[in-house]
Amino acid sequence: MRSVPRQVRVVEVGPRDGLQNEPAVLPLDQKVEFVRRLAACGLPQIEAGAFVREDRVPQMAGTDALFRRLAAAIGGGRGQAADAGAPVLSALVPNRHGMERALAAGAGEVAVFTAASDAFARHNINMTVVESLVRFRDVLAMAAEHGLRVRAYVSTAWWCPYTGRVAPDAVRRVAAALTEMGCYEIALSDTTGAATPAEVADLVERVAGDISVSRVAVHLHDTRGTALANVLAALEAGVATVDAAAGGLGGCPYAPGASGNLATEDLLYMLHGMGVKTGVDLDALAAASCWLAGAIGRTLPGRYLSAGPVVPAEAGQSTDAKV
Amino acid sequence: MRSVPRQVRVVEVGPRDGLQNEPAVLPLDQKVEFVRRLAACGLPQIEAGAFVREDRVPQMAGTDALFRRLAAAIGGGRGQAADAGAPVLSALVPNRHGMERALAAGAGEVAVFTAASDAFARHNINMTVVESLVRFRDVLAMAAEHGLRVRAYVSTAWWCPYTGRVAPDAVRRVAAALTEMGCYEIALSDTTGAATPAEVADLVERVAGDISVSRVAVHLHDTRGTALANVLAALEAGVATVDAAAGGLGGCPYAPGASGNLATEDLLYMLHGMGVKTGVDLDALAAASCWLAGAIGRTLPGRYLSAGPVVPAEAGQSTDAKV
Secondary structure, eight states: OOOOOSBOEEEEOIIIIIGGGSSSOOOHHHHHHHHHHHHTTTOSEEEEEEOSOTTTOGGGTTHHHHHHHHHHHHOOSTTTTTSTTOOEEEEEOOSHHHHHHHHHHTOSEEEEEEESBHHHHHHHHSSOHHHHHHHHHHHHHHHHHTTOOEEEEEESSSEETTTEEOOHHHHHHHHHHHHHHTOSEEEEEETTSOOOHHHHHHHHHHHHHHHOGGGEEEEEBOTTSOHHHHHHHHHHTTOOEEEEBGGGOOOOTTSTTOOOBOBHHHHHHHHHHTTOBOOOOHHHHHHHHHHHHHHHTSOOOOHHHHHOOOOOTTTTOOOBOOO | OOOOOSBOEEEEOIIIIIGGGSSSOOOHHHHHHHHHHHHTTTOSEEEEEEOSOTTTOGGGTTHHHHHHHHHHHHOOSTTTTTSTTOOEEEEEOOSHHHHHHHHHHTOSEEEEEEESBHHHHHHHHSSOHHHHHHHHHHHHHHHHHTTOOEEEEEESSSEETTTEEOOHHHHHHHHHHHHHHTOSEEEEEETTSOOOHHHHHHHHHHHHHHHOGGGEEEEEBOTTSOHHHHHHHHHHTTOOEEEEBGGGOOOOTTSTTOOOBOBHHHHHHHHHHTTOBOOOOHHHHHHHHHHHHHHHTSOOOOHHHHHOOOOOTTTTOOOBOOO
16 A cells, blocks of 8 residues: 555535435425534535525525524634634535525535536536536636635546546546636546546546646545545545545436445545544544434435444453464 | 556355355255356356354255255366366365365365454354364365365454454464465455455555465455455555455354445456456356345345446447537
8 A cells, every 4th residue: 555645634525415416305404403413523624505506406405594504503604714613614506696695695615516528517517518617717706706715526537427438638637727717626526436446546646747636636426336445546646635425425316327425434434444534523423424314214325324333342352362 | 556466366255155144044056056157257266155064054054965066067176176167166164074074075175264363263163263273283184185275264354343453463373373284375354344444454464474465365344335445455465366245245143243245246346447357257247146136035235236337328429528
């Protein structure tokens, strides 16, 4: 193994990428409670909602009220990021109108969303990748004016569900363009959970060569069980920001075969086991996921959530074999 | 990422470690059919059964007849290993009596089973680790006399479910003793799926320093989602033999909280994605697991098995973003 960063920033995307892709629509009170519980775990950043059309994405309805209530309940909104212990509360914004809503609701940070494959972008956001970048100009100008940082997701960074393998150079160009436009971080996203570790290491190294690895995050789905191995490959390439969703919530309705996000508990279990600091309380996070599973009425797919901690029944009495 | 071996030998343990730990007891005809289907996938080695007490482990009843029927159906038994395309069919043997049965039934290879923690050994095989090694002397002498190779499992190589962390030096001593006694390969086993990648890399490097990495295999459970990341760490440390169970069958009834083995499909998906050759047909293996899931009447936990292959709907028409 190559060495890995000593500290990793975990971006919790359960309330947005997770809930957005669950069939159940969580009532506002329960969303507030979910994010409040997540915030109490020590997460540095939570993507809490999306300022998208409520008629098209009912799961994200009420994001405006959600941010206002969260600002009062836990801080983390605009101008509040420096509060002791409060996570940054970020929101997905697709366009100028979404950005206006995010500003009015006091979001602490925003994220834009595009892809490296035109076929996926057309299916998902009904425009080409270049058209999406043009649309982001307004969003980035408004964010700069109000001192808000902008994160960018590049979906289908390795594989497109419609056309297969995506060329690393296409991803590099999109990542470089977004960075040049002012995005502070590029989340390379394995939308359908199809990537494997060598591909992840290769792409991270290429993209980092253009924009610096400190600006690269990975957003991985565990569809085929490779998410944590891909995280390991990314860490070895120097990545120190990893997205995950509590309990492995969500998936992607536009991507055939896609299942849940990497479960935050599984990520924390691996990182903490490797001595990598996150500042997040794993047990508290698992409790928040259990609460959420009850609220949406389904068992979540995260492995750690089913297995629980390693609790030795006779702990403290070493019985290492005397050979 | 560090470089990894170009070829990996996958040892399929579903019919033994998998079925032994399923509540359902598979009838003999279905066991024969399961192993026959697995053998047709190109697996180099299949652990097909265990010569243990049938009153204690009813899931392994009929292993004698199973091996006789498999020798006729697919080869792979003693003296048949050189048959073109036939996998080595191995069996677990706990003692002299088991070894006699394995010889009579024509097993192609045998495996012995101990631990690095006395607490686990006492709970699981009712003796200390040293006592187990003493008992293996007869087994190894008989194997040598008949020209059979002997593999050894070292359970709780990282964590013991009763006493917690196991000292790497204890594992080294057990691995060295087993090698000195004549075992050709040591399968370091994460019985409860508690290990994380840095621990795996560290232990493999220490054990390999004593006995050579070509003699080290890893046997990992996916209890907390870390199995494939642990495989990656092992590959980077030079390991080229990995155990897995079709569909993620089984667990370990003696280890609280333990769930299924690493699913062979997930392992193959990752390895093939990295360009590592295995000689195994992933789609055929997934079909064998689906058949077995029907036979035992439960959904298997492997991720790939649920998600399926990456099948682009518009494959061949690259639509990489024109940025």
